[in-house]
Amino acid sequence: MNVLAISGLSYGFRGPQGEVSVLHGLDLAVAPEEIVIVTGPSGSGKSTLLSLAGLLRRPPPGTVHLFGVDVGTAGEAALGALRGRMRFVFQKSYLVAGLTVLENVIASLVALPETNRRFDDIRARRMLENVGLADKVGAYPHQLSGGQQQRVAVARALVALPELLIVDEPTAALDREAARIVVDQIRLLTQTMGCGVLMTTHDDRIMDVATRRLHLADGRLSQPPGEWHAPC
Ligand SMILES: Nc1ncnc2c1ncn2[C@@H]1O[C@H](COP(=O)(O)OP(=O)(O)O)[C@@H](O)[C@H]1O
Ligand SMILES: [Mg+2]
Structure with missing residues (x-):
């Protein structure tokens, strides 16, 4: 279908x-x-x-x-x-300014009933590794370049499968x-x-x-x- x-x-x-x-x-x-x-x-x-x-x-x-x-x-x-x-990625990343990179990505999983909270952290870290941002998990959005912010937005969308x-x-x-x-x-x-x-x-x-x-x-x-x- x-x-x-x-x-x-x-x-x-x-x-x-x-x-x-x-x-x-x-x-x-x-x-x-x-x-x-x-x-x-x-x-x-x-x-x-x-x-x-x-x-x-x-x-x-x-x-x-x-x-x-x-x-x-x-x-x-x-x-x-x-x-x-479903998930979105826009031209602008729309990250939450007060959350770290890792927290922004985990936030995408919080509303999903079927995810196991214990694995949210590891899933989010793995996804950030995939987009080349393993060393930025603790950073805040304003500390990233535009390209890095957009990669976080992609990780946030894809982590929810x-x-x-x-x-x-x-x-x-x-x-x-x-x-x-x-x-x-x-x-x-x-x-x-x-x-x-x-x-x-x-x-x-x-x-x-x-x-x-x-x-x-x-x-x-x-x-x-x-x-x-x-x-x-
Ligand atoms: N909220 C809105 N109110 C009035 N007109 C709108 C609104 N959003 C888009 N439009 C108009 O609809 C047309 C298509 O816009 P849009 O879908 O943004 O095009 P694209 O993404 O291809 O550039 C444009 O003429 C735009 O001005
Ligand atoms: Mg457009």
Whole structure:
């Protein structure tokens, strides 16, 4: 079953000159183990799409299903259960300033009922090792570079072993090495745990991580320009 299934999704915002339509009958499915990269011009609606797929906005009934559940009609308890199965990485890391690096990552596990508290610490440390930050566990976010903060944000998302990972321009502010670590860890999660990934990016350095690429323009997804596919 798809982790994410979107069909006929239309969405707009109310502006001073009335409703501004952003998505027009958009279709998209993400299966386990897939890394779907969405490109598209600034303002084309990429972040809006991710917010609707990621429970940050309520989509119209019947248009967005997460793990088979209709997000548009689900109640709060069902939405809470869905949130436990997915994680985000944004362009900005949004770490909690008053918590150490290790505590920020452990915080991602606290709400999960099935984790064993005794192992949270070791899981978080292992994940921070994976992103090359073993020596920063006791540091506070302001003591880290932007690239290191973003690697903590990735560790925080991946430590929860999400079934769906939603990633919005994760490497825009990163140097090449940090960008590579970020996408390599994401790829590892899909390959080992079957996570599905929906990611937007402009970053040509990381396009190779995609198992599928789509382009958002005029409110719909299509093949990216420059990748011509012969008609069958
Ligand atoms: N909260 C909002 N209120 C009104 N308009 C918005 C809001 N968020 C986004 N938009 C508009 O929706 C369009 C798509 O924005 P966005 O999804 O952020 O695009 P992208 O991520 O591709 O740059 C833009 O025209 C933007 O101005
Ligand atoms: Mg955006």
